[in-house]
Amino acid sequence: MASGTRKATLFEAIAAMGKALASARRLELIDLLAQGPRTVDELARASDQSSANASQHLQALHAAGIVTREREGTRVRYALAGDDVLRLWLALREASATRLAEVERAAQRYLGEDVERIGRDELIARMRRRDVVLVDVRPRDEFAAGHIEGARSIPIDELEQRLDELPVDREVVAYCRGPFCAYAHDAVRRLRAAGRSARRFEDGWPEWRLAQRDAAA
Amino acid sequence: MASGTRKATLFEAIAAMGKALASARRLELIDLLAQGPRTVDELARASDQSSANASQHLQALHAAGIVTREREGTRVRYALAGDDVLRLWLALREASATRLAEVERAAQRYLGEDVERIGRDELIARMRRRDVVLVDVRPRDEFAAGHIEGARSIPIDELEQRLDELPVDREVVAYCRGPFCAYAHDAVRRLRAAGRSARRFEDGWPEWRLAQRDAAA
């Protein structure tokens, strides 16, 4: 029946985007791109794969409408195609964390013991009262590509050397790429080891940004 | 490096759910399950495939945490695992419709020329004023499994015979499974052909239900 094949074609077309989410390597690229645009080489390095392979996956993501591509001289800068795509990635991460015990386990193995968290509402309230210091512990360029207003950038590598930049009498809140990013966990552990009072923000920059936009709309 | 493999394992685990979204057949099953729980046989029939094949896909969805399964005597009833999964499906549908021209094209081929729409806010306002008649044109059992409060069930097959149940002096709003479901389009065309004033609600039952929950939270 003609109607049957047309319906099937529609689902095939949607599945083209679904297929893009079917590889761990591609998801890692998406996760990196959620922080901001990157070149092929940067992405390949950050996700620990050959640039030929990264390029191949990025082309697949491009064909699936997940990322956009822009030439910049000799390099090519990829970026997430839009907030709808970011929402899709966050929904997948959320659902997988809720429904798949294996994700939970793998996260714990990667992140280590969970550290004390602070939620968005409380963070906003405390920020307003100037009650906490918010620290962005991601690499410098990710901070430059966008960060939570009022945060200060101290990449995780520099944390120990720059401890004296942080006031002793206020709680420190660290954040990074998102709930599955190890930097903030690590930062909180090190801060505590140095005798500071510290927690991690339970989301990351992309989630914060999206929440701001949704609130504005 | 150990940290590298652990991160890779985490993304592998998430990709296990991503893989479930990589087949048109499975997406069609998810779309059907968004309307309510169904048995294997019902799903196989509705998606026009052998029940062995449907069963196989449903097991894949089950392993990926997308659906739950419940024995009921000799049959097995599958259901979407939760709202987070529904949100994931809607996010995928939304992103693919926005980013992939092919989805747009396939949708138009399947649904035909678009008919006049009404948005959620306007629908709510008009309902409050008892200004419209809301008709659920999905199959009877889907209506039974859940529907918009205040809607009346007239399955698309029975529309012509039951035209006299609809007041002539009010606008009719038809809705069905969602924006990619053909029933509401079809219903509006037939109603207009019969001289009625009619529009389709731009979402479907699952989106409505989710919006209600989100508003409550």
Next chain:
DNA sequence: CAAGCTATCAAGAGTTCTATTGAATAGTCA
């Protein structure tokens, strides 16, 4: 218990996807 129905299992052929490798292309800079 036997019959009948629903769902699952098992195996195989065909297809699609993935990583790897080495070569080719395009742009930049001296």
Next chain:
DNA sequence: TGACTATTCAATAGAACTCTTGATAGCTTG
């Protein structure tokens, strides 16, 4: 122009996925 770099292309082997078919298991009913 020529060297250099970043990205992409092309080909391939191996792995994973999908559909089909026919058999099997589990539950219900007479």
